[in-house]
Amino acid sequence: MSTIKAVIPAAGLGTRFLPATKAMPKEMLPVVDKPAIQYVVEEAVEAGIDDILVIIGRNKNAISNHFDSVPELEVRLAEKGDQDRLQQVMESSDLADIHFVRQGEPKGLGHAVLRARSHVGDSSFAVLLGDDLIDERDPLLPAMIAAHERTGAAVIALMEVDPAHIQAYGVAAVDGADADGVVRVTGLVEKPAPEDAPSNLAVIGRYVLPASVFEVLERTRPGKGGEIQLTDALAELAAEEDGPGVVGVVFRGRRYDTGDRLEYIKAIVQLAVERDDLGPDLRPWLKSFAGRL
Numbered sequence: 001m002s003t004i005k006a007v008i009p010a011a012g013l014g015t016r017f018l019p020a021t022k023a024m025p026k027e028m029l030p031v032v033d034k035p036a037i038q039y040v041v042e043e044a045v046e047a048g049i050d051d052i053l054v055i056i057g058r059n060k061n062a063i064s065n066h067f068d069s070v071p072e073l074e075v076r077l078a079e080k081g082d083q084d085r086l087q088q089v090m091e092s093s094d095l096a097d098i099h100f101v102r103q104g105e106p107k108g109l110g111h112a113v114l115r116a117r118s119h120v121g122d123s124s125f126a127v128l129l130g131d132d133l134i135d136e137r138d139p140l141l142p143a144m145i146a147a148h149e150r151t152g153a154a155v156i157a158l159m160e161v162d163p164a165h166i167q168a169y170g171v172a173a174v175d176g177a178d179a180d181g182v183v184r185v186t187g188l189v190e191k192p193a194p195e196d197a198p199s200n201l202a203v204i205g206r207y208v209l210p211a212s213v214f215e216v217l218e219r220t221r222p223g224k225g226g227e228i229q230l231t232d233a234l235a236e237l238a239a240e241e242d243g244p245g246v247v248g249v250v251f252r253g254r255r256y257d258t259g260d261r262l263e264y265i266k267a268i269v270q271l272a273v274e275r276d277d278l279g280p281d282l283r284p285w286l287k288s289f290a291g292r293l
Contacts, residue, residue, distance in 0.1 A: 002050075004145065004208075005046040009112035010037060011057030011103035016261060025060045027130040029258065032272050036258045041095050044128060047141040049080070050096045053119045055112045057103050064100050069093045104146055107204045108227025113209075114217045116165045122211045124148060127206025127230075131259030133267060136155060138253025140206055147182050148208040152244040154237050156185065157206035159251050163194050169202035171233040172248055188235040190224045202247065203231065203236040204255060213237065 014026030017098075027037035044052055056063055068180040070089065077086040094142070099119060103112050113127060126141060134140050144155045158172055173187035190196060207230070216233040223229040256267035272278045273286065 003123055004049055004052065004125060005051040005055050005123065006049045006126045006128055007055065007113060007116040007120065008037065008040055008044075008130050009055045009103075009109055010060060010063060011055050011106050011112055013057075013106060014245050014257065017264075025056075026259070027060075028062050028066065028286075029264070031133065031256075031258060032275070032278070036091055036133060037063060038066070038095075039133045040128050040130050041067070041098070043134055043136065043139075043141060044126065045096050046136065046139065046143065047126075048152040049126065052096050053099045055103050055115050055118050056100050056153060062179065063092075064084055067092055067095070067098045081188050086109055106227075106278065107141075108222070108225070108228040108229055109158075110228035110233055113230055114214060114228070117214045120211060124208065124210050125207060127205075127207040132205030133256040133258055134206070134251075135254035135256070138251075140189050140249070140251050140253065141208075142150055143204060144208045144249050146208075147157045147180070147247055150180075151182070151247055152210065153247045154210060154213060154234055154245070155182075155208040156246060156248050157204045157251050158183070158248040159204045159255065163197065163200050166194050166197045166200060166202060167191050168262050169204075171197045171199060172201045172203060173198035173274060174201060174248060181250065183248045183250060185234075185248050186248075187238060188231050190231040201250065204251065205250075207234075211266055212243075217220055221238050246270075 008027065010027045013165045014021035017026050017029065019238065028035040031039060041052060054063060073089060077089065081286060101115055103115050140157055144157060148155045161169060170188055170190045171192055174183040175186045177183045187198060213233055216236050220228050220233045223232045234246055237243060257263040258267055273282050
């Protein structure tokens with residue numbers, strides 16, 4: 001599937017990080033020394049995707065600026081002979097062919113995905129949420145693309161979570177697994193109460209979808225929170241008796257939720273301690289600090 005495109009919804013208000021996100025997009029919050037959304041773009045590129053559409057909203061111009069070239073900065077770094085930082089600055093400008101479209105009013109993830117219809121056309125596409133980071137050492141998207149190519153189904157990423165926290169996620173009801181470990185999804189519920197959850201398999205922010213999902217989203221009415229939920233559209237696809245349905249790839253690798261303040265801090269620490277330039281000094285400091293608590 002060499003022509004698959006990626007869609008990154010990034011039009012949310014980021015209210016959980018106020019006041020930091022009053023003027024800065026939450027997707028631009030730094031995770032160590034790169035904005036969160038750059039990790040997501042890099043993941044798509046590593047999966048072989050070079051055409052990426054970012055759905056942005058008001059006050060999100062910093063995202064498009066980040067992936068644009070900055071000639072005056074590049075010239076200054078070149079004049080100083082700072083080749084390492086020059087390479088880092090230029091890298092984000094050369095990652096992929098990145099496009100932007102405005103969502104206007106944030107009406108939910110389903111509505112954001114629907115805004116990609118004219119860019120995606122009739123092809124299948126991947127959706128990567130900008131605050132869900134997948135560790136580059138545990139690639140997920142290639143397996144999802146392979147599952148879609150093999151089955152023709154919509155593919156969602158699933159992860160086992162503590163039932164006590166299940167109400168924060170869309171949750172899948174599943175039926176068995178094939179030889180590749182891909183499960184058949186029979187139903188989806190958006191943010192259920194723990195006692196109503198059909199399983200402990202939560203939907204995390206990666207999808208590979210057929211273009212037919214757009215027709216379903218067109219008729220999907222606002223659901224949880226008064227928003228058009230992608231989960232509701234996928235539930236309809238899963239219920240279709242004559243269609244390829246929905247399957248899930250269960251992910252057991254490292255994932256970082258940068259949409260939650262505490263998890264965001266944990267993500268920074270976990271990624272920093274494993275870096276060659278930061279880890280050797282950070283690890284002993286963390287041990288010393290923890291010992292004082």
